[in-house]
Amino acid sequence: MPARTTREEARARILAAFEAQLDRVIPVDETVSLKGATFADFEDQVETLAQAALPVALEERSALADSAQVEQAGPCPHCGSEGVYLEKEETQPEVHSRHGPVVVHKQHSRCRSCGGSFSPSGA
Numbered sequence: 001m002p003a004r005t006t007r008e009e010a011r012a013r014i015l016a017a018f019e020a021q022l023d024r025v026i027p028v029d030e031t032v033s034l035k036g037a038t039f040a041d042f043e044d045q046v047e048t049l050a051q052a053a054l055p056v057a058l059e060e061r062s063a064l065a066d067s068a069q070v071e072q073a074g075p076c077p078h079c080g081s082e083g084v085y086l087e088k089e090e091t092q093p094e095v096h097s098r099h100g101p102v103v104v105h106k107q108h109s110r111c112r113s114c115g116g117s118f119s120p121s122g123a
Ligand SMILES: [Zn+2]
Pocket: 076, 077, 078, 079, 080, 081, 111, 112, 113, 114, 115, 116
């Protein structure tokens, strides 16, 4: 049951997403004025940062789970048959997290005995 990415790739993507948002709130260039004037403005800016960067962290953490991608479907949860296969096509449903929408990879399996379908991946 492998992960879908490496820690190094995951960290790089998370840091890039965070840095891109941070550049909008606190640009490194001292000649660029900071936006906003009140605490509420700052709160909005940081909330925007969080909603853009934190879902990336959640997507990457999910992709690192041991169960992010299975190689075998396991028994059918409907009838218990072992005659199950993984479908080649995966879907990428959008899941709602605390910090906004997150896209996850989802595998699908089908049972040869009862025709039932299910998702084998735990992550
Ligand atoms: Zn079945």
